Structures are given as structure tokens and as C-alpha cells.
Amino acid sequence: MNKSLSYLKPYISKIEPYQWEDSEDAVKQKYGLDRILHFDTNTAPTPPPCYDRWLEILKSDRKINEYKDFTYETLQALLASYTEVPKEQVVVTASGDEGIDILSKATLGPGDRFVISSPTYSMYKIQGTLMGAEAIDVPLRAPDFTLDETALIAATQTAKLLYICNPNNPIGTLQPRSTVERIISSSPCLVVVDEAYFEFGGESVQDLVLRYDNLVILRTFSKFAALAGARVGYLITNPTLADSLNAIRFPMGISYPSMEIARLVLTEDREWIRSNVSMIKLEREQMQNALTALGLQVYPSSTNFLLVRLGEQAERIVQALKEQGLLVRNYAANRFVPLCVRITIRSPEENAILLQSLKGILNGTR
Known part of the structure; x- marks a missing residue:
């Protein structure tokens, strides 16, 4: 009898791993495709312009054998400039997911409780459960997917941690600032506002971190900076809390190449960031109108994606798109957003390809 699992924490078995759509290589091989378009991962359509410059630096510097800026001071200072907060309030992390990991480790243990609002980003629950918390x-x-303010505040009275995903993933909705602030001010626990999609919604509560000592803002380079593969993120909070969180992060969680491209995008590509976000927002509006014209229900979004209700044919449509190399995030079986898919906004050309294929599938010609 294999006793391997007996060596692990007992609550490991309760964890449902993060779910992805099928891998790009698997889809290519299965359907004989040479091109895949990712409308499933909420990533940018192209890397930032600094990409070629980054490759040149890696070739000339050749320091992959050394630890580089293990303090993260350079990137911390650049983020302070980008977010317009003192650098003492910034915690650099190896992706937003490491931020969630750090916060879970810092606040939760066996028997503790943390609060989420489904549907939401699944890593909150995974990391909390890993710490033995409930x-x-x-x-x-429903139907507008607003926060249940009264119930949330009540739940936090016996909790150690609350996550508010704003704008929400997978829906895309942006909760009113006044609602979020009331929840923060009425909660006796740490409140994490996940603003991974902040640039696409334009509204933040980062200015409240010095007013409320229980507030942490979580962000990532994966969306606004087109660096999903680099795995870089950051937290904004008060200096006292930032010091403690910095003390427990991995000492070199971010690789040297990732650190370099994150530095470059903040020093050389800020104008591109603004123009790319503007392009995505314009495309989001056009995609929403086009999908609505196809007779589909499209939820309002303040992100770089749209949640779309396909109805009873959702699974068939997702499969038909996949066979054409078009991957969307399938939520058809999700009890909170049944018969829905999440569609990433990409370039105008790529969005046109998806719309054309979807129109053909709905009309029965593809």
C-alpha cells in the first residue's frame, strides 16, 4: 500500500488545482493546427516594445550565473514612480500569485477563516486551503454581480483575511469605490483588493492604504505590461506592513531575466502601456457590440476580457472554436456563471478572426 499521501498535510486533499484550458501544444497536435490564438488567458496580444532591447541586454550582460538585485530596490523605486507612492509602501513579488501566497502565509493557519466572493480568482481559495484555513x-x-456588503462585513468579524477582486475575474465588473471602502473600514481583518486589471478599469483604492492599516493592494505585470510569462507582481500597503511582507517573501523569487524586462517596460514603454490599454478598451467596446449583435448576452466589463453567455450550446461552441485553434475560457459548467465563456480582448485582427468564426458556428456554417 502506498502511504505517500500520509506524509502531507491532511487538507492537501481538499485542494482543487488551478484549472487551465488545454495546452497550446496539445491542441495543435490533436487537431493538426499550426496556429493557436489565446482568448482564454487574459494576456496581451503582443510583448512590449522593449522585448528586443531586453534580448540585447541579456546577450551582453551575461550574468545569469549571478544573483542580481536581490533587494528588488531598482524595481521597487520604478514601481513607486509608476504608482506615485513612496517606495516604502511597495512590495515586489514574483507574480500576483506570490503576493497571494505571502499574504496567506502571513495571516492564515489551521482553523482560521478567510472570505471570498464567488465567482472569483481561484488562487485565493487554493492558497488559503493550503494553510489549513477555511x-x-x-x-x-445576481443578476448584477454586486458585492453583498452586509454579509461580507458580517463574515469578516471571525476571519483573518478578505479578498475583493476588483475588477472581478471572471466577470469583469467594477465594484463602486464607496462600497469597497465601507467594507474595508468595517472589517477587523486584513483586506486585500486585487487590482490585477486596474489599468483597464481606471479606478483604485490605493490612496486609502495610509487611512486603513488593514488594506493591501495586489497587482501584476501580466496584464498591463504584457509580461505574463515573466511572473512579476507587486503589493501596495502601509510601510509597517510592507516591511513585514518583504521579510517573508522569497529572497530571489524573481529571475534576473524577468527583473530586467520589468525594469525596461517601466523605463522605456510607459507610453506604449497607455496606448495599448487604450486599444484594448476600444476593442472591448467594439467586441461587446459585435457579440451583442450576434444575439449573445455580454456582461459589462472594466477589464481586458468579456464574459459572454452562449446558452445551451456553450460546450459545442467552445469545442468548435478549439478545433479552429481559437481557445476561450470555458465556464459553461460553473454554477455561478453557467453556460458562459470568458473571451480575452486581443488585437483588432485577432478579434475579427474570432468573431468571424463564432458567427459561422452560430449560423451553422462552420
Whole structure:
């Protein structure tokens, strides 16, 4: 009898791993395709312009054998400039997911409770469960997917940690600032506002971190900076809390190449960041109109994606798109957003390809 699992924490078995769509290589091989378009991962359509410059630096510097800026001071200072906060309030992390990991380790243990609002980003629950804590789910209220303010505040009275995903993933909705602030001010636990899609919504509560000592802002370079593969993120909070969080992060969690391209995108590509975000927002509006014209229900979004209700044919449509190399995020079986898919906004040309294929599938010609 294999006793391997007996050596692990007992609550490991409760964890449902993060779910991806099928891998690019697997889809190519299965359907004989040479091109895949990712409308499933909320990533940017192209890398930032500094990409070629980054490759040149890696070739000339040739320091992959050394530890580089293990303090993260250079990137911390650049982020302070980008976010317009003192650098003492910034915690650099190896992706937003490491931020979640750090916060879970710092606050949760066996028997503790943390609060989420489904549907939401699944890593909150995974990391909390890994620490032996219990997830208290206060679902968003249908049909508009608003936060249940009263129930959330009540749940936090016995909790150590609350996550608010704003704008929400996978829906895309942006909760009113006044609602978020009331929840922060009324919660006796740490409140993490995940602003991974902040640049596409334009509204933040980062200015409140000095007013409320229980507030942490979580962000990532994966969306606004087109660096999903680099795995770089950051937290914004008060200096006292930032010091403690910096003390428990991995000492060199971000690789030297990732650190370099994150530095470059903040020093050389800020104008591109603004123009790319503007392009995505314009395309989001056009895609919403086009999908609505096809007779589909499209939820309002303040992100770089749209949640679309396909109806009873959702699974068939997802499969038909996949066979054409078009991957969307399938939520058809999700009890909170049934019969829906999440569609990433990409370039105008790529969006046109998806719309044309989807129109053909709906009309029965593809």
C-alpha cells in the first residue's frame, strides 16, 4: 500500500488545482493546427516594445550565473514612480500569485477563516486551503454581480483575511469605490483588493492604504505590461506592513531575466502601456457590440476580457472554436456563471478572426 499521501498535510486533499484550458501544444497536435490564438488567458496580444532591447541586454550582460538585485530596490523605486507612492509602501513579488501566497502565509493557519466572493480568482481559495484555513464564501449577488456588503462585513468579524477582486475575474465588473471602502473600514481583518486589471478599469483604492492599516493592494505585470510569462507582481500597503511582507517573501523569487524586462517596460514603454490599454478598451467596446449583435448576452466589463453567455450550446461552441485553434475560457459548467465563456480582448485582427468564426458556428456554417 502506498502511504505517500500520509506524509502531507491532511487538507492537501481538499485542494482543487488551478484549472487551465488545454495546452497550446496539445491542441495543435490533436487537431493538426499550426496556429493557436489565446482568448482564454487574459494576456496581451503582443510583448512590449522593449522585448528586443531586453534580448540585447541579456546577450551582453551575461550574468545569469549571478544573483542580481536581490533587494528588488531598482524595481521597487520604478514601481513607486509608476504608482506615485513612496517606495516604502511597495512590495515586489514574483507574480500576483506570490503576493497571494505571502499574504496567506502571513495571516492564515489551521482553523482560521478567510472570505471570498464567488465567482472569483481561484488562487485565493487554493492558497488559503493550503494553510489549513477555511474559506467562507459570500457569493456576488445576481443578476448584477454586486458585492453583498452586509454579509461580507458580517463574515469578516471571525476571519483573518478578505479578498475583493476588483475588477472581478471572471466577470469583469467594477465594484463602486464607496462600497469597497465601507467594507474595508468595517472589517477587523486584513483586506486585500486585487487590482490585477486596474489599468483597464481606471479606478483604485490605493490612496486609502495610509487611512486603513488593514488594506493591501495586489497587482501584476501580466496584464498591463504584457509580461505574463515573466511572473512579476507587486503589493501596495502601509510601510509597517510592507516591511513585514518583504521579510517573508522569497529572497530571489524573481529571475534576473524577468527583473530586467520589468525594469525596461517601466523605463522605456510607459507610453506604449497607455496606448495599448487604450486599444484594448476600444476593442472591448467594439467586441461587446459585435457579440451583442450576434444575439449573445455580454456582461459589462472594466477589464481586458468579456464574459459572454452562449446558452445551451456553450460546450459545442467552445469545442468548435478549439478545433479552429481559437481557445476561450470555458465556464459553461460553473454554477455561478453557467453556460458562459470568458473571451480575452486581443488585437483588432485577432478579434475579427474570432468573431468571424463564432458567427459561422452560430449560423451553422462552420
